Amino acid sequence: MSENHAMAFTRGFTGKRRGDRATRGDRLPPGQYDSGEDWPTLTAEATPRLTPEDWSITVDGLVEEQRTWSWSEAHALPGSTYAGDIHCVTTWSKFDMTFTGVSVDTLLDAARPRPEAAYVMAHSSTGYTTNLPLEDLRGGRAWIVWEVGGTPLSVPHGGPVRLLVPHLYFWKSAKWVSRLELMDRDRPGFWEANGYHDRGDPWLEQRYQGDP
Amino acid sequence: MEVTRDSEKLVRLRFEVADRVDHLPGQHYVLRLRAEDGYTAQRSYSIASDPADPLLELMIECLPDGEVSGFMHAEARVGDEFELRGPIGGWFTWAGDVPALCLAGGSGVVPVVAMMRHARRLGVEHLLRVVVVARTLPELPYDDELVGRADMIALTRENLGSRVAAPPYPDELVDLVEGVQRAYVCGSVGFASFAQRVLGEAGMRADAIRVEQFGASG
Numbered sequence: 001m002s003e004n005h006a007m008a009f010t011r012g013f014t015g016k017r018r019g020d021r022a023t024r025g026d027r028l029p030p031g032q033y034d035s036g037e038d039w040p041t042l043t044a045e046a047t048p049r050l051t052p053e054d055w056s057i058t059v060d061g062l063v064e065e066q067r068t069w070s071w072s073e074a075h076a077l078p079g080s081t082y083a084g085d086i087h088c089v090t091t092w093s094k095f096d097m098t099f100t101g102v103s104v105d106t107l108l109d110a111a112r113p114r115p116e117a118a119y120v121m122a123h124s125s126t127g128y129t130t131n132l133p134l135e136d137l138r139g140g141r142a143w144i145v146w147e148v149g150g151t152p153l154s155v156p157h158g159g160p161v162r163l164l165v166p167h168l169y170f171w172k173s174a175k176w177v178s179r180l181e182l183m184d185r186d187r188p189g190f191w192e193a194n195g196y197h198d199r200g201d202p203w204l205e206q207r208y209q210g211d212p
Numbered sequence: 213m214e215v216t217r218d219s220e221k222l223v224r225l226r227f228e229v230a231d232r233v234d235h236l237p238g239q240h241y242v243l244r245l246r247a248e249d250g251y252t253a254q255r256s257y258s259i260a261s262d263p264a265d266p267l268l269e270l271m272i273e274c275l276p277d278g279e280v281s282g283f284m285h286a287e288a289r290v291g292d293e294f295e296l297r298g299p300i301g302g303w304f305t306w307a308g309d310v311p312a313l314c315l316a317g318g319s320g321v322v323p324v325v326a327m328m329r330h331a332r333r334l335g336v337e338h339l340l341r342v343v344v345v346a347r348t349l350p351e352l353p354y355d356d357e358l359v360g361r362a363d364m365i366a367l368t369r370e371n372l373g374s375r376v377a378a379p380p381y382p383d384e385l386v387d388l389v390e391g392v393q394r395a396y397v398c399g400s401v402g403f404a405s406f407a408q409r410v411l412g413e414a415g416m417r418a419d420a421i422r423v424e425q426f427g428a429s430g
Binding site: 091 | 244245246247248251252253254255256277279282283287292293294295297300301302303401405408418419425426
């Protein structure tokens, strides 16, 4: 990847979206803008046809006990809600979202990660994958969710169930999530093998491989 | 840098990029604008040029209230310097190796133009089939290159020759899908969803479709 880092400013550019920053600037990571009401969908593959009856989530790999939950079994777990912002690497951020589902901690606690587990590969039923440090799925910072704004998550937005890791860029929040595989070593997922960052912290602007 | 305003809505920018890394057709660059106080805005744009082109070509559609596209339309001129980063993306790429069908809508034709130019240079034009969709011919980016080269141009708001204005029908695509190992869909979210459906109805396997879609992100 080449980069011409003339850090000089762009002649004549002052920025049009500063209104957003003036009111919510402290919530907008660098290089992001407020998408307002829009919630763009970005998908690399054909959108699948999925129903709740077909869906299940499995936690396996380096765990003491491999576990699988069906749609109804997952709904019987203690519920958990995230209210806050999301940030997409394509530079939009969306404020004040509400997602409902189950904390990933609940799933991991049931499967009991082995001491050597340090990374997780999230798999989707489409074959999509994304890798995350296990730590980023711990501590009440990650969910599997089936509702947004009080309504069922639509298929284009990853329904019936997607992963939600809102403190990282949104490609880490795998749509149509079906499996969390615990690993001792990091290995790149789909976008990560295609040039995107292994961790993806929007506040550090970890967009692409090679970013800090 | 060269700047050509193809229409009221389209500006063609050809950059001389220092230490440029070769790209594959289908990849994109990030263009970042920086204000004097450090405020930045950046957007991704597909590459239109062949990797062998000494310049890097982007075609930018001016979006309503677009922070980056609006600036490039109104302000960019020869001699300006910009921060560019790329090439980015390793999925929506075509190296001229497998028989492929592109179905692109509106400014989604840009990466397809890169693939077409690449195919022409490599002498493998027979491997690439191209279907483009636009409202009218003047609104179609690169209409001059696409007319005569594309296997099909479907206009939705005006007739073209004997073809009545309409999006492509599955039966119009059946022959084009035949023998194709991969399909590339590029366009707006609405277009991409339509395109995947119509390709499926024409007999294209869903798992052989690669999609690049964009929302209105200015």
